[in-house]
Amino acid sequence: xxxxxxxxxxxxxxxxxxxxxxxxxxxxxxxxxxxxxxxxxxxxxxxxxxxxxxxxxxxxxxxxxxxxxxxxxxxxxxxxxxxxxxxxxxxxxxxxxxxxxxxxxxxxxxxxxxxxxxxxxxxxxxxxxxxxxxxxxxxxxxxxxxxxxxxxxxxxxxxxxxxxxxxxxxxxxxxxxxxxxxxxxxxxxxxxxxxxxxxxxxxxxxxxxxxxxxxxxxxxxxxxxxxxxxxxxxxxxxxxxxxxxxxxxxxxxxxxxxxxxxxxxxxxxxxxxxxxxxxxxxxxxxxxxxxxxxxxxxxxxxxxxx
Amino acid sequence: xxxxxxxxxxxxxxxxxxxxxxxxxxxxxxxxxxxxxxxxxxx
Numbered sequence: 305x306x307x308x309x310x311x312x313x314x315x316x317x318x319x320x321x322x323x324x325x326x327x328x329x330x331x332x333x334x335x336x337x338x339x340x341x342x343x344x345x346x347x348x349x350x351x352x353x354x355x356x357x358x359x360x361x362x363x364x365x366x367x368x369x370x371x372x373x374x375x376x377x378x379x380x381x382x383x384x385x386x387x388x389x390x391x392x393x394x395x396x397x398x399x400x401x402x403x404x405x406x407x408x409x410x411x412x413x414x415x416x417x418x419x420x421x422x423x424x425x426x427x428x429x430x431x432x433x434x435x436x437x438x439x440x441x442x443x444x445x446x447x448x449x450x451x452x453x454x455x456x457x458x459x460x461x462x463x464x465x466x467x468x469x470x471x472x473x474x475x476x477x478x479x480x481x482x483x484x485x486x487x488x489x490x491x492x493x494x495x496x497x498x499x500x501x502x503x504x505x506x507x508x509x510x511x512x513x514x515x516x517x518x519x520x521x522x523x524x525x526x527x528x529x530x531x532x533x534x535x536x537x538x539x540x541x542x543x544x545x546x547x548x549x550x551x552x553x554x555x556x557x558x559x560x561x562x563x564x565x566x567x568x569x570x571x572x573x574x575x576x577x578x579x580x581x582x583x584x585x586x587x588x589x590x591x592x593x594x595x596x597x598x599x600x601x602x603x604x605x606x607x608x609x610x
Numbered sequence: 611x612x613x614x615x616x617x618x619x620x621x622x623x624x625x626x627x628x629x630x631x632x633x634x635x636x637x638x639x640x641x642x643x644x645x646x647x648x649x650x651x652x653x
Contacts, residue, residue: 319615319622320622320623321622322625322626323629354647354650356644356646356647357644357647357648360644363640423644
C-alpha cells in the first residue's frame with residue numbers, strides 16, 4: 305500500500321499517497337520532449353505501422369520515461385529535499401513513501417517494456433529497457449553524484465526515444481536514427497549547463513557536482529560553446545550523409561546558426577548573478593525549441609521525399 | 611485515529627480505486643485494439 309506516515313496530535317496514522325502524486329512522479333512535463341522525439345523517429349521511419357500499434361509504441365516510450373523518472377526520484381529523495389526546485393516533489397515533501405515509488409517505478413518499467421515487445425517488436429523493447437536501465441544505473445546512481453561530466457554521458461538516456469520509435473516501425477536501427485541519437489546526445493550538455501548556470505545555487509546546496517559548482521562559470525561557458533560546436537556537426541550530419549533533404553538542411557542550418565549565436569553570447573559573458581542571466585535563460589529556452597524544430601523538420605522532409 | 615483522519619483515508623482510497631478501475635478499463639480497450647490490429651496484419 306502506497307502510504308506516507310502522517311503524524312497528528314497524539315496519534316500516528318498512514319494516509320495513502322494521492323494518485324496525482326504518482327502522476328507527478330513520472331515528470332509529465334519532461335516527458336513532452338521524449339514523446340515528441342520518439343514520435344518523430346516513428347514517423348520518419350520507412351514502412352507502415354498500424355495506428356493502434358504506433359500509438360501503443362509511443363505510449364510505451366512515455367511510460368518508460370515516466371518509470372525512469374520515478375526510479376530517479378526514489379533514489380534521489382534526499383537530494384531533492386535539499387533543492388528549492390525539487391523540495392515539493394511527492395517523496396521529499398512526505399506525501400509518499402520511498403517503497404511505493406520504487407514499486408511503481410519497477411512495475412511501470414516492466415510493463416512498458418513488455419507492452420512494447422507485444423505491440424511493436426522486441427528490438428524496440430530491448431532499446432527501451434536499455435534506456436531505462438541507463439538512466440537509472442549509469443546516470444542517476446553512478447555518474448550524477450560523482451562527476452561534473454555526468455550529463456555528457458548520462459544524456460544518452462534521453463537520446464534513445466527516436467531510435468526506439470524508428471525500431472518500432474522497421475525492426476532495425478539504421479544511420480538516420482543513430483544520427484538523431486547523436487544530435488540529442490550532443491545537444492544535452494549545452495541545454496543542461498545553460499540551466500545549471502542560473503540554478504547553480506540549488507545544485508551547490510544539494511552537493512551535486514554540476515559543472516558550474518565544480519569548475520566554475522567560465523569553464524561552464526566554454527564547455528557550452530565546445531559542445532555546441534560538436535552538436536552543430538551532429539545536426540548537419542543527416543544532410544551531409546544524404547539521409548535527409550533540403551527542408552531539414554535549411555532548418556538545421558538556420559536553427560543551429562541561431563543556437564551558436566546564443567551560445568556565443570553566453571560564452572562572452574561573465575555574469576554570476578542568476579537574476580541577471582537573461583542570455584543564459586534565452587539559450588536554455590531556445591534549446592528546447594531548437595530540438596522541436598529539427599525533429600519536426602526531419603519528419604516533414606522524409607514525408608515530402610516519400 | 612479520529613473520525614476526520616479515517617474519513618481522509620477512505621476518501622483517498624476511494625479516489626485511487628476509481629483511478630485504478632479507469633486505468634484497467636483503458637487497458638482492456640487497448641489490448642482489444644492491439645489484438646484486432648495484430649489479427650488484421652497491421653504490422
